[in-house]
Amino acid sequence: HATKSRAMAARSRGARNTRGSRRSRDQDEASASRQPPKSQEAEDEDMYQEPYRRVIRPLNQLVLTDAERKEELTRVLTANDPNVPSNVTKYNYKDRTYKVDPPGPGDALAIHFSLDGCMLHKDSPEAKEQESYREQQAEAEAEERKRLNQQAQEAGEDEVEDAQESGKNQFNYSERAAQTFNNPLRERGVATVPPPVISFQATVSQWEIYDSYMQEYTASQADQETSKQKDSKKASDDPGLDDGPAQPKKAKDDMVHSIKMGAALKILERMVNQNAEDEIFQDFKYWEDASDQFREGEGSLLPLWRFSTERSKRKQVTALAWNPRYPDLFAVGYGSYDFMRQGSGMVCCFSLKNTSNPEYIFYPESGVMCLDFHPNHSSLLAVGCYDGTVMVYDVRNKGNKHLYMSTIKTGKHTDPVWQVYWQEEDLAKELNFFSISSDGRVANWIMSKNELKMEPVMQLKLVSTIKDDPEETSLSGLAGGCCFDFNRVSEHLFIVGTEEGKIHKCSKAYSGQYLETYLGHHMAVYALRWNPFHPRVFISCSADWTVKLWDHNVPHPIMSFDLGNAVGDIAWSPYSSTVFAAVTSDGKVHVFDLAENKHEPLCEQKVVKRAKLTHVSFNRESPIVIVGDDRGGVISLKLSPNLRKIHEPRDEEGNVVEHDAVQLQVEKMEKLLAAADTKPAQEPAAAAAPAAAPAAAT
Numbered sequence: 001h002a003t004k005s006r007a008m009a010a011r012s013r014g015a016r017n018t019r020g021s022r023r024s025r026d027q028d029e030a031s032a033s034r035q036p037p038k039s040q041e042a043e044d045e046d047m048y049q050e051p052y053r054r055v056i057r058p059l060n061q062l063v064l065t066d067a068e069r070k071e072e073l074t075r076v077l078t079a080n081d082p083n084v085p086s087n088v089t090k091y092n093y094k095d096r097t098y099k100v101d102p103p104g105p106g107d108a109l110a111i112h113f114s115l116d117g118c119m120l121h122k123d124s125p126e127a128k129e130q131e132s133y134r135e136q137q138a139e140a141e142a143e144e145r146k147r148l149n150q151q152a153q154e155a156g157e158d159e160v161e162d163a164q165e166s167g168k169n170q171f172n173y174s175e176r177a178a179q180t181f182n183n184p185l186r187e188r189g190v191a192t193v194p195p196p197v198i199s200f201q202a203t204v205s206q207w208e209i210y211d212s213y214m215q216e217y218t219a220s221q222a223d224q225e226t227s228k229q230k231d232s233k234k235a236s237d238d239p240g241l242d243d244g245p246a247q248p249k250k251a252k253d254d255m256v257h258s259i260k261m262g263a264a265l266k267i268l269e270r271m272v273n274q275n276a277e278d279e280i281f282q283d284f285k286y287w288e289d290a291s292d293q294f295r296e297g298e299g300s301l302l303p304l305w306r307f308s309t310e311r312s313k314r315k316q317v318t319a320l321a322w323n324p325r326y327p328d329l330f331a332v333g334y335g336s337y338d339f340m341r342q343g344s345g346m347v348c349c350f351s352l353k354n355t356s357n358p359e360y361i362f363y364p365e366s367g368v369m370c371l372d373f374h375p376n377h378s379s380l381l382a383v384g385c386y387d388g389t390v391m392v393y394d395v396r397n398k399g400n401k402h403l404y405m406s407t408i409k410t411g412k413h414t415d416p417v418w419q420v421y422w423q424e425e426d427l428a429k430e431l432n433f434f435s436i437s438s439d440g441r442v443a444n445w446i447m448s449k450n451e452l453k454m455e456p457v458m459q460l461k462l463v464s465t466i467k468d469d470p471e472e473t474s475l476s477g478l479a480g481g482c483c484f485d486f487n488r489v490s491e492h493l494f495i496v497g498t499e500e501g502k503i504h505k506c507s508k509a510y511s512g513q514y515l516e517t518y519l520g521h522h523m524a525v526y527a528l529r530w531n532p533f534h535p536r537v538f539i540s541c542s543a544d545w546t547v548k549l550w551d552h553n554v555p556h557p558i559m560s561f562d563l564g565n566a567v568g569d570i571a572w573s574p575y576s577s578t579v580f581a582a583v584t585s586d587g588k589v590h591v592f593d594l595a596e597n598k599h600e601p602l603c604e605q606k607v608v609k610r611a612k613l614t615h616v617s618f619n620r621e622s623p624i625v626i627v628g629d630d631r632g633g634v635i636s637l638k639l640s641p642n643l644r645k646i647h648e649p650r651d652e653e654g655n656v657v658e659h660d661a662v663q664l665q666v667e668k669m670e671k672l673l674a675a676a677d678t679k680p681a682q683e684p685a686a687a688a689a690p691a692a693a694p695a696a697a698t
Contacts, residue, residue, distance in 0.1 A: 289640035299603040299643035305355040307634040317628025320617040325378035327621040328352040335367025384417030404452040411454025413437040440478025489535040497525030533577035533665040541567035577665035583613035
C-alpha cells in the first residue's frame, strides 16, 4: 500500500512538472520572439526532460511479507469515555462495606447544545386549548364585524372593510401600537372642625418669676415639715419599731427612685409580660374545653403558668395562700420537709398580672412551713417556721423586716410549726391567730402593742386504744400535731390531725380533753378541711394514700378514697360543696365531684414529671387551682367546665330557677350524706388493707 501511494504521488508530481514545463515553454517562446536568439547550450537546457520515479522508504517503516500483509486483524471500537472515572467507591450501609459504584447509563452522555422549543404537538391538550381560543376569537371578531356592518347599513354608510395585514414590513410600528385607558381622577377632601383657639397674653417680669419660685419653695418646705411631724409622732407612739436611718433630702427629690416611678414601672412590666404571654392570658380568660360536652363525668386541667425563681429551685413549696382581697395575689412559702436539708426560708407573693417575677419577697432565717393571710387586713401575713418561731409580715413594707416575731421570752414552739390560722376579728379583742406544732401544743398568738404574746390553747395528749400495742399504753407524752382547722359556723370548734393518724375534735372552751377522737388513718394526717358550706362535714388526707370524708357527729369515715400514693394536701372548691382536689406524691392532681361520681375522680392528671406535689389551693373567683411541688415550682391549672358544675335547679324549659346558692350546696351535701352508708366497716378487714399501703409507701 505504501509503494502504491508513493508511485501515485510521483506520477502526480510528474504531471505537475509536465504542465509546469509546458507553461514555462510557452512563456519562453513568447519572450524569445521579443528577445534576440540564444545559443545552442541554452536551448539544450531549456528542452523538456522526462520525469522519473524514485521510491524512498522511511527508516521506521515495518518490512512485512506478503503473508503478513494478507493477515486480517480484528479490532473492537468501544464508546468508553476516558474522562469518566471507573473506580468510584461508595459506602454501603446495608452491607457495612465499601463497594465500587457501577457505571450509570448517563455517565458517557455529553450535551453540547440544548434549546427549549415553542412548538406544540397538535394532539396535545395545550394545542387543542390554543386552537379553541383562536376559534373563539375569530367568531367574536366575525360577530363584531357583522354588527358594525349592520350599523353602517342602517346609517347609510359603506360597509366596514377589513384591515389588510402587511405581510412584508414586520417593523411597521404604527400597526403594532397599543393604547391603554387613563384612570379617571378622583378628588377626596375631609373637612374637620378646627380646635378651639383661646387668646392668652401676659407680661412676665423678673419679680413675677421670683415670686413663683418662692411660692413653690415655701410649699415644698411646708410638706417636709408636715412629714417630719408625722414621723416623729409615729416614733413617739410606737418606740419599739425602728424606722431605720433617715433618708437624705435628695432621695425625696429623686424622681427616678420615687414611689410614682416605681408604680409606673410596675404597670409597664405587667403590660410587657401580658403582651409576651398573650396566648396564655387569652386561654386563662376565654378558653373552655369543648370536649367536655362529649364526655360526661370526665374533666381536664389546662396548665397555664409556672411560677418560680432562681433561689426557690433548691427549696420545696411548703405553703400556699390566696389573698382574700386581691384575687390575683397569692403567697408561696418555701422550706424543706427533709430534716437533714434545712436552710433559710423564703416567702414570695406572686400576682397573675405579672407571672415572671414575684411582687414581694421576704427571707426568714428558718424554713417556712405554713402561712396565712388575715381575712380582713389583707396585708398581714402570718408565717410559721421550722425552728418553731411564728412571725407576722406586712407585705406593703418594702424592707425584709417583720412586724412581730415570737421569742423565747414571750413564748415559742420547740418543734416545727405546721399550720397557722387567723381568728376572725373581734372588735373587743386584739388581732390574734392560732398555730399547731409537733411539740403537741395548739397556741394562740396575740398581737399586742410591742410584742407577740403566746397563750396555750390545748396540749395534744396521746390517746391509747385497746387495739394499740399494750406497750404504748404505758407511754406518756404529747401527740405531734400536723394540721388543724376551725369550723366556719361554730368558731370554738376545731379539729386536729396528729402524726399517729388520729383526728381529735376539740373546743376552745374545753382545753383539757377531746370532744371526740376519729380513728381511720394509720399514718400522719397531712391536712384537714371543713366544708365551706356544710357545718358538719370535713375531709382529711394522710400519708396512708387515702382521703376520707367525715361527719363530726359520726366517729367513723363516711367515704374513703384510695389514691395509690401519699396524699400531700386537699382543698374544697369555693363554688360547690361536693367538689374537692387532692395532690399526691407521684405528681398527679385528683379532682372529685361527689355529686357526679362517688367512687372515682372526674380528673386524674399528671402535671409534673419528676417531682412530688405538696400543696393545692383553689382561687375564690377564677376557675383555676394552683399546686406546688418539691422543686420550688407553683403551677396554675384551669378547670374544665365539667369540673366546676354547680347543679343549679332548672324548670321544664331549661331556665334557671331562682334559689339560694348557699342553701343549694347544703342540700347537695345533705343528699350525699343521706345516701352514704353510716354503718362502720368491719374492723379487721378495714385495718388489713390500709396497713399494707404504708408498708409499700415506706
